[in-house]
Structures are given as structure tokens and as C-alpha cells.
Amino acid sequence: MSSVDSKLYQYAVREAKEAVALDNQGKYRQAMNKYFRAADILMQFMKYNKNPQMRTLCKKNIEEYLERAKVLKSHLSGTKPRRARPAERSSVSKDEAGAESGIEAVSSEEQELLDMISGTIVTESPNVKWNDIAGLQNVKQALREAIVLPIAKPELFTGARRPWSGILLFGPPGCGKTLLAKAAATECKATFFSASSADLLSKWLGESEKLISGLFKIARLKAPSLIFMDEIDAVATKRGEGAESGGERRVKTQLLSEIQGLKSTHDKPLLVLGATNRPWDIDTAMLSRFEKRVHVPLPDLKARAGIFRIHTEGVDSILTDEDFVELAVRTEIYSGRDIANVCREVIMLPVRELDMSGLLEDSSKEVKVRDITLKDFKNALKKVKPMTTKVLLRQYNDWAEEFGE
Numbered sequence: 587m588s589s590v591d592s593k594l595y596q597y598a599v600r601e602a603k604e605a606v607a608l609d610n611q612g613k614y615r616q617a618m619n620k621y622f623r624a625a626d627i628l629m630q631f632m633k634y635n636k637n638p639q640m641r642t643l644c645k646k647n648i649e650e651y652l653e654r655a656k657v658l659k660s661h662l663s664g665t666k667p668r669r670a671r672p673a674e675r676s677s678v679s680k681d682e683a684g685a686e687s688g689i690e691a692v693s694s695e696e697q698e699l700l701d702m703i704s705g706t707i708v709t710e711s712p713n714v715k716w717n718d719i720a721g722l723q724n725v726k727q728a729l730r731e732a733i734v735l736p737i738a739k740p741e742l743f744t745g746a747r748r749p750w751s752g753i754l755l756f757g758p759p760g761c762g763k764t765l766l767a768k769a770a771a772t773e774c775k776a777t778f779f780s781a782s783s784a785d786l787l788s789k790w791l792g793e794s795e796k797l798i799s800g801l802f803k804i805a806r807l808k809a810p811s812l813i814f815m816d817e818i819d820a821v822a823t824k825r826g827e828g829a830e831s832g833g834e835r836r837v838k839t840q841l842l843s844e845i846q847g848l849k850s851t852h853d854k855p856l857l858v859l860g861a862t863n864r865p866w867d868i869d870t871a872m873l874s875r876f877e878k879r880v881h882v883p884l885p886d887l888k889a890r891a892g893i894f895r896i897h898t899e900g901v902d903s904i905l906t907d908e909d910f911v912e913l914a915v916r917t918e919i920y921s922g923r924d925i926a927n928v929c930r931e932v933i934m935l936p937v938r939e940l941d942m943s944g945l946l947e948d949s950s951k952e953v954k955v956r957d958i959t960l961k962d963f964k965n966a967l968k969k970v971k972p973m974t975t976k977v978l979l980r981q982y983n984d985w986a987e988e989f990g991e
């Protein structure tokens with residue numbers, strides 16, 4: 587097995603083990619989700635692994651997991667919502683809802699919903715600060731106005747001054763969209779729900795729709811809430827384009843109606859934040875739900891110097907302020923991710939040198955890791971090239987001009 591498929595396999599095994607454990611504890615909804623997930627991962631694994639014995643084993647396991655999941659499903663749909671035990675309740679409200687300690691009791695309805703979305707939708711608070719993101723001052727300000735203030739100071743947003751309910755971040759890959767969403771979530775202290783659209787789709791047909799309606803329901807119950815839908819182009823492709831399956835179409839329609847029906851009142855703010863690096867693929871109906879569209883462009887000179895700093899923090903170096911500026915000058919159309927990759931490459935160099943010289947083998951010897959230098963960066967820049975092209979950039983700018991704010 588290659589390392590990728592062996593990881594997938596181990597992942598599936600882990601999910602299945604957890605499913606069985608949850609099943610034994612009577613946490614049926616969570617167990618069902620885990621069984622589905624384990625089967626899902628094994629199916630993906632089978633796309634890569636052609637070993638016949640392995641495939642037979644996988645098929646058998648998939649069948650077993652699906653069988654058990656179906657039993658649980660019909661059991662769950664036939665019973666009244668299960669009331670969670672008190673100990674279980676408070677632990678779930680903290681760990682899974684990411685709620686502040688003020689919220690303790692979770693009603694059985696909330697519990698059911700939380701159980702259902704766990705596994706696909708992440709609800710823990712990310713720990714990204716504005717300062718971890720270099721540059722993008724305008725974007726940060728826009729997000730403060732659109733997300734942080736309406737949630738922190740809802741009394742300012744009454745009457746005609748109502749907050750935008752849908753906000754879309756768009757721009758080239760690796761420029762901080764996901765990072766910004768996380769920082770906004772940390773800052774506004776709302777309950778944060780994060781769902782990758784690809785994940786929503788890869789769920790079982792029928793499950794996706796329930797998942798989405800569950801997500802919006804619990805977000806309403808737990809308002810103020812911020813729902814982050816990353817890579818929204820995956821579920822919101824233009825109608826009729828490409829091979830769209832019936833399932834995908836249903837998911838899209840449902841998402842549309844949920845966002846449409848979003849009623850964010852000033853005492854219960856509920857915002858949807860989408861992110862995409864393919865804005866032109868988004869269905870116009872979906873696009874119109876995102877009233878505010880914010881362009882997250884490639885980092886400018888000052889931001890690039892800042893990104894180099896952030897990603898070499900805590901590492902011994904002899905770089906001066908001028909060196910950071912020189913690096914920024916040399917990396918004109920590099921994205922934040924490209925620069926982070928350059929830094930990772932450079933940071934590893936001194937360690938790799940030590941390793942190759944055999945100095946790391948003798949554990950009794952104390953080794954000194956050398957400082958990183960400007961020359962290291964220049965060498966790395968020859969290897970790590972930017973992922974964005976000028977042609978692509980023009981496409982973002984054109985789109986921003988036509989549909990951005």
C-alpha cells in the first residue's frame with residue numbers, strides 16, 4: 587500500500603472502531619454517522635487499491651457498516667428524540683458546540699441535531715487571530731463590519747441598517763480566505779459552524795439534505811451563529827453545466843432555500859460566510875444570496891514581507907528588515923500559501939543538513955542548528971514557483987469588477 591491509501595485505510599478503521607464504541611454506549615445517531623463515514627472512506631480507498639483480497643475485505647466491511655447504519659437509522663426515526671444524560675449534555679455543549687461556558691444545558695432537540703451534524707460539520711472555535719494574517723487591511727475591515735460588529739453590537743444594526751446575511755470571500759487559491767473566516771469566527775465569539783461543501787456532497791444521498799437542514803436549525807437555536815461554507819462552488823455550480831447528478835441538484839436547491847429563508851433578527855444574528863476560488867462557477871441564484879462579495883487578492887509587497895515574517899517566527903535567522911523587503915520584491919505573484927511553502931522548505935534546510943552529515947545519529951551529542959539566511963531563501967525561491975498565473979489573476983480582477991462590490 588502506498589502511504590496515501592494506507593492512511594485512508596487506517597482512517598476508516600479508526601472511524602469504524604469509534605462507531606462500534608458509540609454504538610455500545612447507546613449513542614446511536616453518532617454511531618450511525620461514523621458507520622456511514624467509515625463505509626464512505628473505504629469506498630474512496632477502493633478507488634486507489636486494486637489488491638483483490640483487500641477489495642473483498644473492504645466490500646464485506648462496507649456492507650456490514652451500511653447494514654448496521656441502516657438498522658440504527660430506522661430505529662432512530664421510529665423513536666422519540668432521546669434525552670441525553672446530564673453529564674453527556676454539558677460535555678457536548680462545550681466540546682462540540684464550541685459554546686462559551688455560559689451555555690450549559692442543551693435541550694434534547696439540540697442534542698439530536700448536534701449528534702447528527704458531528705463528523706461532517708466542525709463546530710469548535712478556531713484559534714486564528716487577525717494578527718496571524720499579514721496585510722489585507724481592507725478585507726479585515728469589511729469582515730469586521732459584516733460579521734464581527736453585527737454579532738458583538740447587534741443594537742447598532744436595527745431598522746434599515748441591517749447586517750448582510752450572506753457574505754462571499756473570493757480570490758485566488760492560498761491567499762487567506764479560509765484563514766480570514768477563522769479569524770472572523772474567533773473574533774466575533776459566535777457559535778461557529780464550518781462545513782466544507784465537498785464534504786456535504788460526499789455524504790450519502792438523502793443524508794446531505796438532512797445534514798443541511800439540521801445545520802441551519804441548530805445554527806438558529808444557537809444564534810448568534812456564523813456558518814462558514816468553504817469551497818462553496820462545489821455545491822453551487824451553475825445549473826445544467828457539467829454532469830450534475832439529481833442528488834447534487836437537490837442539495838443545491840435546498841441550500842438555496844435555507845439561505846433564502848435565513849431570517850437574521852438583530853437579537854439573533856445568523857450569518858452565512860462562503861468562500862471560493864472559482865467565483866465564476868457559482869450559480870447566479872446562489873450568488874444573489876451573497877449580498878456582500880469581498881475580493882481577497884494576492885498579497886501586496888508589504889503583506890508578502892509580513893507573511894515571510896509570520897512563517898519564520900521563532901526560528902533563528904540573521905535576516906534584517908531589508909532582507910524581508912528583498913524577499914517580498916522577489917515574490918511578485920506568490921500567494922500566501924506559496925510563501926508559506928518557501929518558508930517551510932528553508933526552515934527544514936539546517937535540520938536536513940545536520941541529518942545528512944550524520945550528526946543526529948548520536949543522541950548523546952548536543953547539536954546546534956544554524957541560523958537561516960537570505961541565501962537559503964534565494965535558493966528555495968528557485969525551486970518553489972508561484973501557483974497563480976497572470977492570466978488567472980486577470981480573470982479574478984474582471985470578475986471582481988463585474989460582480990464584486
Ligand SMILES: Nc1ncnc2c1ncn2[C@@H]1O[C@H](COP(=O)(O)OP(=O)(O)OP(=O)(O)O)[C@@H](O)[C@H]1O
Binds near residue numbers: 719722757764765
Ligand atoms: N495573509 C496571509 N498571512 C499569513 N499567512 C497566509 C496569508 N495568506 C495565506 N497564508 C498561508 O497560506 C495558507 C493557505 O491560506 P488559506 O487556506 O486561507 O487560503 P485560501 O484562500 O482559503 O485558499 P483556497 O482557495 O485554496 O482554499 C494559510 O494556512 C497560511 O499558512
Ligand SMILES: [Mg+2]
Binds near residue numbers: 763764765816861
Ligand atoms: Mg480555503
